[in-house]
Amino acid sequence: MLIRKACCTFTLAAALLSSHAVMAETTLRIGMTASDIPTATGLPNNGFEGMRFLGYPIFEGLVLWDLTRTDRLAGLRPGLAEKWEQDPENNKTWIFHLRHGVKFHDGTDFNADAVIWNLERYFNTSSPQFEPASSAMSRARVPVMGSYKKIDDFTVAITTTKPASYFPYMAVYLLFTSPASFEKAGRDWANVATLPAAGTGPFRITKVVPRQEADLMRWDGYWDASKRAKVDNVVLMPIPEANSRLAALRSGQVDWIEVPPADGVASLKSAGFTITTGSYPHVWPWFYNIGATNSPFKDVKVRQALNYCIDRDGLVALLNGTAEPSVGWLKASDPDFGSPANRYKFDPAKGKALLAEAGYTAAKPLSFKVLISNSGSGQMLPLPMNEFLQQNLKEACGVNVAFDVIEWQVLLTAARATPDSPTLQGAMGLNISSPSSDAGIMARYFSSENFSPNGFNFEQWKDPEFDDALKTISEATDPKVIAAAYRKAHERLVDNPPWLYIVHDLNPRAMSPKVKGFVSPQSWFVDLTLVSLQ
Known part of the structure; x- marks a missing residue:
């Protein structure tokens, strides 16, 4: 009897332990590249990393991204509409x-x-709920916003300032x-x-500690039962230094890091960590x-010259293959890349010749400053x-570049400054990674109607042929006509470049082997509801 009783007691204890293990909460810990927790009022700062982690998981738009596939650019799906x-x-x-309910x-x-x-919070400066910081981001991301009105309790009309076939691709950014x-x-x-603030998303915020962490909890009342999260909690940690993120992952402090250092990728793989690209x-x-x-970049030859002066392949090698060369806003393999006259490659002779035509020689070198982030x-x-x-441009084409290193959010704010603003400290360039996903993004970055400080055309670049093509994209309904205008x-953007095109990122992340179900979509954003921990 005693033996039998001990056996039964052991079995019961084992069952209780097993039950506890099944019921134990799962917490996914993520190391972000941001230096601080993005703002948590419902429209986060810190660029699209803020939207990725403190935006869409908690606060939603009328339209949402479909982030469930890897084989094509992320499209749109119904959200709160x-x-x-x-x-x-x-x-x-x-x-x-x-959506009802x-x-x-x-x-x-x-x-x-x-x-x-x-919408009054974002676009009406006299409303009691007007929020200046969120308004600045929203006005820049949705520069065509005109008016809006309630039709009934579940119908809203939004009118743009001009026809915009791509408006749903802008609506995704209004949370x-x-x-x-x-x-x-x-x-x-x-x-x-x-x-904390309340949204409608699959997670809710439970705690925010500035510069330390933000805690999210699964929201079991989420309106889409098929998209309820698999993990109980998410902890977001700002770890801006790449090697510190690497150490946090190796030590088990976090389960997932954004952008592992390139020279650490091979060792992470050999140690059993998952690398996704x-x-x-982007x-x-x-x-x-x-x-x-007094910008030297008023001359298109100077802008083209630098695009011939940089060694993109060398930079990709430095990054251990986690990026690919960029010779335009879109990738060269994209069917909408078109057939520009300029096909940029590392050609210092051509770069120096163009600089000489613009008046910059070894005796009078081109010199300028760029604002960058850490x-x-x-x-x-x-x-x-x-x-x-910096070294490449000096050695290849005799160009002198100086940097001012500033915090990421400060750099983002600089992108909405006017060209001679004192906040730019005389800078003639900004290093800001940017999306290239759709015509709506193209319009807000490059339309001559969107000059800073009201829009994202920081460069104050104007090209009549581009504007004509964009007008066709905005107003046409025939997909073939739209595609032809998009290519034009x-x-x-290539032949009259507003940017120095450098690389396209391959979106590297490193994760513990415990992380399962992650999908790396063709998007800046991710679907945290798909992720589980084992």
Whole structure:
């Protein structure tokens, strides 16, 4: 009897332990490249890394990205709007039919009133809920926003300032926060993030400690039962220095890091860590400050020259193959790349000849300053990469480049400055990694209507042929006509370059073998609901 009782007791204990193991919470810990936690009021700063981790997992838009595939560019899917269409009587107006039964994390209803309240927050400077920081980002990302109105409790109309066939690709960047969050915080956005703020996404924020961590918890009341998260919690940690991120992963402090150092990839693989890479719509350039009073980049020959002076293959080798050469806004393999007259490659002789035609020689070398960051969303490894380019340009074409290293969010703010703004400290270039996913992004970066400080055309670049092609893209309905205009627009971006095209990132991440189910989409964003821990 005693033996039998001991056996039964052991079996019961084992069962309890097994049950506890099954019920134990799973926490996914991610090391970001950001130097601080992105703002948590509902529209995060820190670029698209902020949107990736403190944006879409918690706060959603009327339209969302489909991040479930790797074989094609991420497309759009219904979000807080079940469907949308252009008004047949006015091609500047879009009708959004909202999803019924959606609740914010605080239990309040998502409806048309919440949509209008948030649009007023972004676009109406006299509204009580106006938020300057989020407004600046939203106005730059959706420069065609005109007016908006509630049709009924679940229908909203948004009218753009001009026809924009690509407007749904802009709508993905307008995220929605519970109006009750603002009221609960005493109508003070500085206090909203400390509540924390309530969204509608598959995770909710439970804690934010500036420069240390942000904690997310799975939201079991999420409106899409098929997209409920597999992990219980996510902890986000800002670790801007690449080798520190590597050490955190190796020591088990985190389960996943963004952008492992290139020279650590092989050792991580041999130690059993998972390395993911994949093509996605991203370009790592220098923005030319064309509009500055004494800018050398007013001359297209200078802009073309630098595109011939840089050794992209050498830089890719430095990065251990985690990037590929960039010779345009789109990849050369993209069917919409077109047939530009210039096919940039490492050709110092041609670069020096163009510089000489523009008046820059060994006796009078081209010299300028670029603002760069020490880390940041999509910035890869900015310090060694820019040091390589500095030496490369000096040795290949006699060009002198100086750098000012500033924090990533400060650099992003600089991109909305006017060309001669004192905040630029005389810089003639900015190193800001950027998306290249769709015509909406193309329009906001390069349309002559979107000059800084009102839009993302920091360079204040104007090309009439490009603007004509963009007008066709905006207004046409025939896909063949749109595709032809898109190619023409891209040809102008190559032949009359507003940027120095350097590399396209291959989106490297390193993860513990415990991380399962991750999909590396052709997008800046990721779907955390697919991820599990084993």
